[in-house]
Amino acid sequence: MxxxxxxxxxxxxxxxxxxxxxxxxxxxxxxxxxxxxxxxxxxxxxxxxxxxxxxxxxxxxxxxxxxxxxxxxxxxxxxxxxxxxxxxxxxxxxxxxxxxxxxxxxxxxxxxxxxxxxxxxxxxxxxxxxxxxxxxxxxxxxxxxxxxxxxxxxxxxxxxxxxxxxxxxxxxxxxxxxxxxxxxxxxxxxxxxxxxxxxxxxxxxxxxxxxxxxxxxxxxxxxxxxxxxxxxxxxxxxxxxxxxxxxxxxxxxxxxxxxxxxxxxxxxxxxxxxxxxxxxxxxxxxxVSDVVPYEKMKLSLLNAGHSVLGILGALNGYSTIDEAVGDKAIRTFLKLYMDCEVTPVLGDLEGVDLKRYKQSLIERFGNVYIKDQIDRICSESSAKLPIFILPTVYAQLKEKGSIKLAAFVIAAWAIYSLGLDEKGNSLVIKDVLSDVLREKAIKAKNEPKQFLTVEAVFGNLQNSATFVEGYSKSYRDILKYGVVKCVVELNSEILDKTV
Missing domain, CATH: 3.40.50.720 (NAD(P)-binding Rossmann-like Domain)
Known part of the structure; x- marks a missing residue:
């Protein structure tokens, strides 16, 4: 031709x-x-x-x-x-x-x-x-x-x-x-x-x-x-x-x-x-006259979902988003995060079939022909996570709700910031704060809370005893057992409570 x-x-x-x-x-x-x-x-x-x-x-x-x-x-x-x-x-x-x-x-x-x-x-x-x-x-x-x-x-x-x-x-x-x-x-x-x-x-x-x-x-x-x-x-x-x-x-x-x-x-x-x-x-x-409900839904579910898949997938050695969502344990984790931690704090979404929207996200993430690169999704996470994930954390803390899954993702990001996946391969980290994140991530190996002292990202979140406790436990568990085993066990724990 x-x-x-x-x-x-x-x-x-x-x-x-x-x-x-x-x-x-x-x-x-x-x-x-x-x-x-x-x-x-x-x-x-x-x-x-x-x-x-x-x-x-x-x-x-x-x-x-x-x-x-x-x-x-x-x-x-x-x-x-x-x-x-x-x-x-x-x-x-x-x-x-x-x-x-x-x-x-x-x-x-x-x-x-x-x-x-x-x-x-x-x-x-x-x-x-x-x-x-x-x-x-x-x-x-x-x-x-x-x-x-x-x-x-x-x-x-x-x-x-x-x-x-x-x-x-x-x-x-x-x-x-x-x-x-x-x-x-x-x-x-x-x-x-x-x-x-x-x-x-x-x-x-x-x-x-x-x-x-x-x-x-x-x-x-x-x-x-x-x-x-x-x-x-x-x-x-x-x-x-x-x-x-x-x-x-x-x-x-x-x-x-x-x-x-x-x-x-x-x-x-x-x-x-x-x-x-x-x-x-x-x-x-x-x-529309008010965009807020729609953008809150999208940022907290789609964009946050991308970051969840990206961080957990990167540590597991995956290179594309469809690979990460194709992992049953990671896919289940994402569904639980959306259902148990995000949905309860979204508020009224008139005219939106939220259950169908969440299912459509899993289908879209799993499009094997898109091949969205995980390093693209994880780039500039220091600017993304405060917009996509931390608002859910703050809302759940205010309502005394669950933050276990979000805390796990932040702990995984801290370990990701060390620059290696769990197979020992180097991770491509593109972030304006990469040097600061790596410095804090190294210190976190001795004291996990150190990573939360990046004020430009976390503000005063380190002062939340509830979040620090959940995050620190997840951090130590991931270092000790690996992200895959921890995801499986956390999924089982959450599912047992929701049955």
């Missing part, structure tokens, strides 16, 4: 092989600026928008993708060389592949190369929404206090070099300053990250920065910018060389960076937009 480089000129040549944009991309204007054009954005928000653009009434809602950081140059170059096009490969549960070329990213900018161009684009009056997938750590707040971290060297750089910023806060501040000076309307900042109350957090962190950088701008932002909360969901593993090669072999598409994902997708959005919005509800998104 003859292969073609993916670009606008070759779309007609591959249109009989895969679905391609049926709309005129040259007629689409970028009403959305999106910061963080990685795999998840391209499998989720850009996918929804692409579906919407097939209706010509929506031509003002194309996307300008911003590659914010130095290491984003590869994705920027890829999109630039491919005219913003990429292939979305949906790996169905039966192993079949659904392929679509996505065309909603019609502009692209590399922020480190031209900061002023990014600021001008964000300030452009045609831009109604600035959306974000900057990861949990990108919001730059202290997990314990919730305060903005002004000690971050990049933040200090932005305060001292306002016209050449490096963080989202510096860019937004300068863009809104231009909008104010030019008498333009405001817009919406739409967070699409796995942070509970992500819109509220984005607003709080931005205003904290602006009060220090441009204090006279605060009132204008409060009056002219909205920050809707949202819940996003689609498992999107890293693209592998095999994915790239298979696409070329089977469809004749030479795509340097396709995106692979599961068939499931969900987007629940608070309907709070300052300057209009796309009708994403026409292509499957759900607009």
């Amino acid at each position: 003859e292969s073609y480089k993916l670009n606008s000129g070759n779309l007609s040549k591959i249109a009989d092989r895969v679905a391609v944009p049926a709309y005129d991309r040259t007629d689409v204007r970028a009403g959305i600026v999106h910061v963080g054009i990685g795999g998840f954005h391209r499998a989720h928000q850009a996918y929804y928008t692409d579906q919407l653009l097939h209706d010509s009434a929506n031509k003002d809602w194309g996307i300008c993708g911003i590659a914010l950081l130095d290491y984003d140059q590869k994705i920027y170059n890829t999109l630039k060389n491919q005219d913003g096009l990429y292939t979305l490969i949906v790996k169905e549960l039966d192993g079949t592949l659904t392929k679509n070329v996505i065309g909603s990213i019609v502009e692209y900018l590399f922020a480190p190369e031209n900061p002023s161009a990014v600021i001008e684009k964000m300030a452009n009056e045609e831009v109604k929404i600035i959306s974000l997938t900057i990861t949990e750590g990108g919001y730059n707040y202290n997990e314990t206090t919730g305060a903005f971290n002004f000690e971050n060297p990049l933040i200090q750089h932005d305060l001292n070099n306002p016209n050449a910023p490096k963080t989202i806060f510096g860019y937004l501040t300068q863009a809104f300053k231009l909008r104010k000076e030019r008498g333009l309307l405001g817009c919406t900042v739409q967070s699409c990250d796995n942070v509970q109350g992500n819109g509220h957090v984005a607003e709080k962190m931005l205003l904290s920065y602006v009060k220090a950088a441009e204090p006279e701008l605060v009132s204008w932002i409060e009056a002219n910018v909205s920050f809707p909360n949202s819940m996003v969901d689609r498992i999107t593993p890293a693209t592998s060389p095999t994915d790239i090669a298979h696409l070329k072999e089977t469809s004749g598409i030479d795509d340097a960076w396709p995106v692979v994902c599961e068939p499931f997708n969900q987007w629940v959005i608070e309907d709070n937009f300052m300057a209009g919005r796309p009708a994403w509800e026409n292509v499957g998104a759900q607009f």
Whole structure:
């Protein structure tokens, strides 16, 4: 099969092989600026928008993708060389592949190369929404206090070099300053990250920065910018060389960076937009007045479930999430964690079949065709666990409920942080706090509680005698007997109590 480089000129040549944009991309204007054009954005928000653009009434809602950081140059170059096009490969549960070329990213900018161009684009009056997938750590707040971290060297750089910023806060501040000076309307900042109350957090962190950088701008932002909360969901593993090669072999598409994902997708959005919005509800998104119940459910079950599988699976020597959930003992542990510790503190979830939702998670985690890498799931756990797992711990402690399973996961993470699985193989630990975590993990071998003194992660959790007792017992048991035997015994203990 003859292969073609993916670009606008070759779309007609591959249109009989895969679905391609049926709309005129040259007629689409970028009403959305999106910061963080990685795999998840391209499998989720850009996918929804692409579906919407097939209706010509929506031509003002194309996307300008911003590659914010130095290491984003590869994705920027890829999109630039491919005219913003990429292939979305949906790996169905039966192993079949659904392929679509996505065309909603019609502009692209590399922020480190031209900061002023990014600021001008964000300030452009045609831009109604600035959306974000900057990861949990990108919001730059202290997990314990919730305060903005002004000690971050990049933040200090932005305060001292306002016209050449490096963080989202510096860019937004300068863009809104231009909008104010030019008498333009405001817009919406739409967070699409796995942070509970992500819109509220984005607003709080931005205003904290602006009060220090441009204090006279605060009132204008409060009056002219909205920050809707949202819940996003689609498992999107890293693209592998095999994915790239298979696409070329089977469809004749030479795509340097396709995106692979599961068939499931969900987007629940608070309907709070300052300057209009796309009708994403026409292509499957759900607009609601209160996102909190949905995001709490997703963060506490799906995201926490990923971390549980990742940490326990890593110690057991597994490399992918489907391998971990395929282990009966680990799968049972996860089900018990969701049923016994998470579900009791979720509160009212009107219209949600929680039992079915939890079962669907097990099915999604077990998709053997996704091959989501455990080291990806475990990366930056110091930013993830305080969002995904610790809120459940605090809620259960308050209700004097069970924290045994969550304490076990934290103990396993402490041992994981030593850098070896139980077969003696090195673990790839990607975490901004990796050095601190390893130092505390080494000290924990003599006194388990030492790991809980990482205040940026655990706050004052070390002061909870109940949690420390459960965590310390689990820590010593895992070191002595191994994670597999401990998981089996803990499962039996919990099941005996629930029968």
